Amino acid sequence: MSRIGIVGMWHETNTYSPRVTDLADFEAYELLAGADLLDHHTGTESVIGGFIAGTGHHQLVPIVSAGAWPAGPPDGGTANSLFERLSEELHAAGELDGVLVNLHGAMVAQGHPDFERDTLEIVRGHFGPIPIVCVLDFHGNPSPEFVAIPDVVISYDTYPHVDMFQRGREATELLDRLLDGEKLRTWLGKHPLLVCPLAQATETSPMLDVIKAANSRAHELSLERVCVAGGFAYSDVERAGISVLVTANVDREDAAFRLISEVLDKLDSMAEDFGVSRPSPSEAVEEARAARERPVVLADVADNIGGGSSGDGTTILSELLGQGVTGALVIIADPEIAERAHRAGVGMSVEGMLGGKTDDLHGPPVQVNAEVVGLSDGAYRSQGSWGAGLEFSMGPTAWLSVDGNDVIVTSKPTPPFHVEQVTHLGIDPANASVIVAKGAVAWKAAYGDVARSVIEVDAPGVCPVDVSRLPRATAPMRHP
Numbered sequence: 190m191s192r193i194g195i196v197g198m199w200h201e202t203n204t205y206s207p208r209v210t211d212l213a214d215f216e217a218y219e220l221l222a223g224a225d226l227l228d229h230h231t232g233t234e235s236v237i238g239g240f241i242a243g244t245g246h247h248q249l250v251p252i253v254s255a256g257a258w259p260a261g262p263p264d265g266g267t268a269n270s271l272f273e274r275l276s277e278e279l280h281a282a283g284e285l286d287g288v289l290v291n292l293h294g295a296m297v298a299q300g301h302p303d304f305e306r307d308t309l310e311i312v313r314g315h316f317g318p319i320p321i322v323c324v325l326d327f328h329g330n331p332s333p334e335f336v337a338i339p340d341v342v343i344s345y346d347t348y349p350h351v352d353m354f355q356r357g358r359e360a361t362e363l364l365d366r367l368l369d370g371e372k373l374r375t376w377l378g379k380h381p382l383l384v385c386p387l388a389q390a391t392e393t394s395p396m397l398d399v400i401k402a403a404n405s406r407a408h409e410l411s412l413e414r415v416c417v418a419g420g421f422a423y424s425d426v427e428r429a430g431i432s433v434l435v436t437a438n439v440d441r442e443d444a445a446f447r448l449i450s451e452v453l454d455k456l457d458s459m460a461e462d463f464g465v466s467r468p469s470p471s472e473a474v475e476e477a478r479a480a481r482e483r484p485v486v487l488a489d490v491a492d493n494i495g496g497g498s499s500g501d502g503t504t505i506l507s508e509l510l511g512q513g514v515t516g517a518l519v520i521i522a523d524p525e526i527a528e529r530a531h532r533a534g535v536g537m538s539v540e541g542m543l544g545g546k547t548d549d550l551h552g553p554p555v556q557v558n559a560e561v562v563g564l565s566d567g568a569y570r571s572q573g574s575w576g577a578g579l580e581f582s583m584g585p586t587a588w589l590s591v592d593g594n595d596v597i598v599t600s601k602p603t604p605p606f607h608v609e610q611v612t613h614l615g616i617d618p619a620n621a622s623v624i625v626a627k628g629a630v631a632w633k634a635a636y637g638d639v640a641r642s643v644i645e646v647d648a649p650g651v652c653p654v655d656v657s658r659l660p661r662a663t664a665p666m667r668h669p
Contacts, residue, residue, distance in 0.1 A: 191286035191368055193247045194279075194316075195226065195240050197254030198271065198290075198308045201328060202297040203423045203497025205651040205659055206261035207548045208602075212270050214257040217582070217601075222278050226251035233578035236291040236324050239357020244364075250285060253278040258604065259497035268298035272311060279315045287320040287364050288312060290339065291357070294329015295421040295429075302426055306335035313338050320367035322360045325434075326350070327389070328421040332428040336377040340367055341436050343375075344416040346400070348391045349606075349631040351574040363436070373413065376442065378433040378449030380456045381667045382420075383656045386629035387490060387645055388463040388669070389419035395462040403433070403452045410444045412437045417452065422656040423496055427663045431456060464669030467647040467654050474508040477623050482641035484518070484621040491650025492551050492627045493604075494522075500602025502551030503544040504648045505625050510555070515593030516622030520610065522602040530561045530587030530598065537561050539589065543598070551650045559596065563588035567599055569609040575634040581607065588614050595621070604628060608635040 197219075200210065212220075221229055227249065230237040237254060255271050257263075263271070290312065296304035305325075312321065321339040325331060327348045336342050341363050346352050367373055389396050400417050407415040414436040420429060433452045435445040467490070468476065477485040492502030500522035509517050521544045530539050539561055542554035567583030584600025597611060605626045611618055618624055619639040626632035629645070629652070647654045 191247045192250055192284065193244050193364065194250045194252045194282055194285045194288040195237060195254070196252050196275070196288060196290045196312060197237055197256060198296065198304070199256035199293045200263065200296045201259035201293050201326065201421060201497060202262050202295055203259060203651055204262060204297055204425045205423055206497040206499070208260040208499060210257050210260045210263040210267065212267045214260065215255050215271070218258055219254055219256040222253045223251055226254050233576065234354040235576055235579060236353045236357040239354040240289045240291070240361060243358040243361030250282050252282050254291065258602070259495055261497065263298040265299040268301050275308065275311055279312065285316055285319060287368055288316065289360055289364060290321060290323040292323055292325055294325035294331050294344070294418065295424055297424060297426060303332050303335060303428065306332055306338065309335060309338040320364055322364045322367070324356045324360050325418060327418055329418050329432065330421050330424060330426060330428045330430065331377060331418070331432050331434070333377055336375055341373050341375050342434055343414060343436065344418040344434060346391065346416065348389050348419060349575065349634050351634070372439040373436060374439050375434055375436045376445045376449060378453050380431040380453050382431050382456060382460055382463060382669070383422035383429060383667065384419060384431065384463045384669065385422065385465050385654050385656050386493065386496065387465045387654065390630045395459050399452065399455055399459065402455055403448070406448055406451055407435070410448055412441060412444055412448060415448060423652050423659065425661050425663055460667065460669055465654055467645045470504045470508045470646055470648050473644045473646040474505065474512050474514065476644055478512060478514060480642055484618065484624050484639060484641060486624045486626055486632070486636055486640040486643045488629060488632060488643060488645040489625055489627045489648055490629045490645055491648045491653045493629050493652040494602045494627050495604035495606065495631050496629065496652040498627070498651050499547035499551055500627055501544040501547050502627065502648060502650055503555045504552035505646060506544065507552060507555050509594065509623065510592055514623060517594040517625065518611065518616065518618055518621035518623070519594065519625040520597040520599060520605065520627065522599050524584065524600040527585050527587045527598045527600045530589060531564055531585050533561055535561050535564060557591050559589035559591045561587060562590050563614050565614055569607065569613040571607045571609060573607055573634050575606040575631065583610065588616070605632040606634050610635070
């Protein structure tokens with residue numbers, strides 16, 4: 190029975206976000222070691238849940254898993270604390286035969302522009318030449334230096350991400366083959382195209398076309414695996430862009446690079462197809478008002494919490510109120526208003542300036558006079574396709590009625606991946622006229638089943654529809 194270690198280090202870092210990530214953010218989301226790590230992930234649909242399910246014939250050694258919701262770069266002290274914790278737990282793990290690693294691929298911290306590379310250098314430096322298999326997020330920005338360290342690197346195949354568990358299981362199968370003596374490795378190709386997440390949905394063109402062509406050609410060339418990772422454009426690092434990861438036997442290097450070259454050429458030929466243009470907030474709300482079937486989802490792409498934004502953008506809410514919309518469902522992060530509502534209590538009134546307090550990029554605060562309809566601690570367990578079985582917390586949360594609209598005010602910006610964010614309060618989103626989802630695509634995991642139409646909105650924020658609006662200090666990249 191082999192001793193297999195499990196390591197996790199996960200953060201989608203938006204280098205344009207003013208919200209600095211600190212150690213408390215990791216402690217709130219996930220900073221676990223040993224048996225606590227196993228207890229947290231066993232029976233869930235996470236990557237590590239897949240690791241656990243696929244390694245029952247081995248002795249599992251849970252080392253450490255650290256993760257936080259997307260935001261700005263962790264500060265230097267937080268980065269050092271994470272690495273110190275990793276090193277301590279690696280020393281406590283003893284001798285291992287292999288390691289499974291769950292990473293994001295777009296993690297950046299103060300002093301560590303390539304956090305995944307630095308993490309793997311610690312792991313490899315400690316254990317030496319044992320098999321290491323890594324799983325990355327679809328929005329990872331892996332560097333050549335990082336990919337050279339482990340034996341095999343794969344990424345999610347889906348966006349929205351519904352295959353995390355499957356990729357964890359796949360990683361265990363690849364590790365088994367390495368333990369049995371197969372000589373597998375992964376090669377990387379990079380394309381400098383920076384793409385808005387709206388053009389990265391894997392169920393539709395153009396990303397679907399690229400992935401299908403890559404898989405078809407990989408089969409023709411008898412290559413083990415190809416992953417096309419859409420990348421994360423909201424990161425000012427040289428490694429940003431679309432990645433092509435090809436896994437095969439070490440003697441298939443020429444064929445692997447042939448496939449990489451062909452996929453990069455296809456991306457060249459389709460670059461313009463990845464460009465997107467969407468209506469302004471005023472145009473989008475007007476369109477939603479005219480829609481015959483409800484609910485209409487207004488996707489607030491630039492305030493994409495899952496991409497590291499503040500979650501307190503007010504532009505769409507302001508338009509809804511200004512145009513007299515009623516029956517809308519809006520979630521907005523504002524710990525001050527949430528606390529005030531909890532102090533007031535259900536049935537009482539709350540007045541104040543809502544949202545727009547993190548920065549000046551997502552719209553100014555909106556004056557509201559609201560009734561407190563419901564209160565909660567913001568804790569819920571996901572039963573959907575994103576992290577099923579895992580527990581999450583939005584912090585103290587208030588359900589407010591604002592001019593005939595349901596406004597859910599959370600203390601923590603929490604990506605709209607789970608319908609339980611509203612159902613735990615007793616709200617049925619299917620009854621809403623409009624649902625404002627602060628995300629680009631992954632919100633479909635929560636509201637895709639009830640949405641009758643979708644309008645993606647070109648609002649202001651740190652995750653803009655037009656990624657060329659963001660200034661870059663690193664080498665210039667291509668835009669559609």
